[in-house]
Amino acid sequence: LAKTTQPISMDSYEGQEVNITCSHNNIATNDYITWYQQFPSQGPRFIIQGYKTKVTNEVASLFIPADRKSSTLSLPRVSLSDTAVYYCLVGDINPGGGNKLTFGTGTQLKVEL
Amino acid sequence: GAVVSQHPSWVICKSGTSVKIECRSLDFQATTMFWYRQFPKQSLMLMATSNEGSKATYEQGVEKDKFLINHASLTLSTLTVTSAHPEDSSFYICSALAQETQYFGPGTRLLVL
DSSP: OOOOBOOSEEEEETTOOEEEEEEOTTOOTTOEEEEEEEOTTSOOEEEEEESSEEEEOSSOEEEEOTTOSEEEEEESSOOGGGOEEEEEEEEOOOTTSOOOOBOOOOEEEEEEO | OOOEEEEOSEEEEOTTOOEEEEEEESSSOOSEEEEEEEOTTSOEEEEEEEETTSOOEEOTTOOTTTEEEEEEETTEEEEEEOSOOGGGOEEEEEEEEETTEEEEOOOEEEEEO
């Protein structure tokens, strides 16, 4: 599974757009890119998933360049409630097991007034 | 859609006892579920892959006789921590696979005294 690298932390203010980039140089052909949000003492929450180009849903956008060696999660207008840890997970899940699903360190986003 | 539940949400037990944690996919069937462990201020670590009707696949360093996994139906996987010790105290999180996406449960906080 592709190892991921993210910034450890980011700070922002309410109403700002936040972009969090994840590097995954060893991404494989069949790998998808998935972003999760985690609050303390809760399970990760699915935000968005993509394979290439751009994906947008009601909460975020995901930008993936042509070489797919990185991806950027874009949160359009953050609020205090977006303060959380954000993880990118890259992989092609093999239901047969032997998966190396490795979460990176994640990015602690802190949003202030 | 894609809701995963866990029970219990927290449990306190004495050292040497066994604890069972349930993971259920509420609105979809999941052939594959995953079990993670997360220590404070750390990322999620995959423990094992649970496949319905077959033996679980454990990650290196995870004792299969200590962490018993049973995936008896397409909506239920259980993790039993046998002969629990204080060092097993952690946050245990399951996820269920729907197509290429993992959906996570809310987690179970285990405290072993």
